[in-house]
Amino acid sequence: MVDRSPRDPALDNAFKAEIVTLIPHLRAFARTLCGDATAADDLAQDAMMKAWDARASFQMGTNMKAWTFMILRNQFYSEKRRSWRQSQLDQEAAERTLVAVDDPEAPVALDELRLSLGMLPPEQREALILVGAGGFAYEEAAEICGVAVGTVKSRVSRARRALQAILEAGAYDRDGGAAGDAMRSILADAERLSTAR
Amino acid sequence: MFDVFDILRSGGYGWADGTRRGAGRLSDQNDSKKGRSPPERDAGDMIEHQSEQHSAGPDVNAAALDEARLRQQAIGVRLRQMFDEVVNEPVPDEFLDILRRADKSAENG
Numbered sequence: 001m002v003d004r005s006p007r008d009p010a011l012d013n014a015f016k017a018e019i020v021t022l023i024p025h026l027r028a029f030a031r032t033l034c035g036d037a038t039a040a041d042d043l044a045q046d047a048m049m050k051a052w053d054a055r056a057s058f059q060m061g062t063n064m065k066a067w068t069f070m071i072l073r074n075q076f077y078s079e080k081r082r083s084w085r086q087s088q089l090d091q092e093a094a095e096r097t098l099v100a101v102d103d104p105e106a107p108v109a110l111d112e113l114r115l116s117l118g119m120l121p122p123e124q125r126e127a128l129i130l131v132g133a134g135g136f137a138y139e140e141a142a143e144i145c146g147v148a149v150g151t152v153k154s155r156v157s158r159a160r161r162a163l164q165a166i167l168e169a170g171a172y173d174r175d176g177g178a179a180g181d182a183m184r185s186i187l188a189d190a191e192r193l194s195t196a197r
Numbered sequence: 198m199f200d201v202f203d204i205l206r207s208g209g210y211g212w213a214d215g216t217r218r219g220a221g222r223l224s225d226q227n228d229s230k231k232g233r234s235p236p237e238r239d240a241g242d243m244i245e246h247q248s249e250q251h252s253a254g255p256d257v258n259a260a261a262l263d264e265a266r267l268r269q270q271a272i273g274v275r276l277r278q279m280f281d282e283v284v285n286e287p288v289p290d291e292f293l294d295i296l297r298r299a300d301k302s303a304e305n306g
Contacts, residue, residue, distance in 0.1 A: 016296060019296070024283070024284040027283055027284070027288070028280045029280075032280070045295055048292065048295065053299075113272075113276065114279060117276075128276070129280065133276045133280035134280065163272055164272060
């Protein structure tokens with residue numbers, strides 16, 4: 001499985017240097033899959049180790065981000081198969097995590113987006129996250145998810161429509177209060193972030 | 198809830214591209230001294246202008262499409278923000294520790 005032939009230490013170092021830059025992205029993707037921040041970091045660490053163990057099969061210079069995301073995603077679904085019952089609780093755990101935001105200054109409206117995302121079918125959610133937030137092309141997302149490009153396109157488009165419908169219906173709403181103000185603050189932040197890109 | 202999209206539609210934000218960019222630029226200039234552009238001020242006026250425009254014009258469908266596109270943009274920006282929020286968190290030491298240990302075992306094995 002793992003290539004036992006001696007590896008060039010320079011190659012290992014290059015691999016490590018690149019995977020270190022991907023850790024924040026792996027954590028973010030894991031968080032969207034797990035919801036629970038601790039479980040997400042466990043998943044990201046497992047994926048990182050799996051990638052390291054399989055480094056001999058990775059061709060330096062090709063897309064390591066897509067490769068590691070694919071590993072993380074496979075890891076997530078294989079764990080999920082092993083413990084289906086536990087995964088049923090993911091949603092509740094996610095909602096608890098989302099209500100108790102890590103950063104007390106984080107705008108409330110982000111929670112509403114997270115809760116709305118949580119209502120999408122998982123395959124639509126991951127397609128939208130990969131393309132809409134992760135910065136992957138449809139082709140890359142298709143490779144990560146192991147489906148056809150057209151499938152990803154239709155998942156993303158259905159996810160976008162569904163998300164908009166959920167947000168507009170306020171179906172995510174917990175108390176219905178001051179949502180507008182929260183939206184204003186989130187938009188101000190969104191603007192700052194989008195111009196920083 | 199719909200305020201989000203009203204603000205967007207008002208063009209008060211640079212990333213709400215399309216036909217109504219002018220108003221956004223103006224407000225950007227006015228607020229540039231403070232470094233931030235509060236959306237509330239110009240938004241009301243612009244929304245009124247636009248609803249007149251929409252109901253009077255023959256291109257109601259085009260306007261609706263425009264609006265749908267802007268809503269999708271708003272969602273997209275927030276989606277990226279949600280993701281980037283985690284990306285920008287400091288990486289827990291555990292991750293680097295694990296990698297360091299893996300490195301050692303690779304040397305030994």
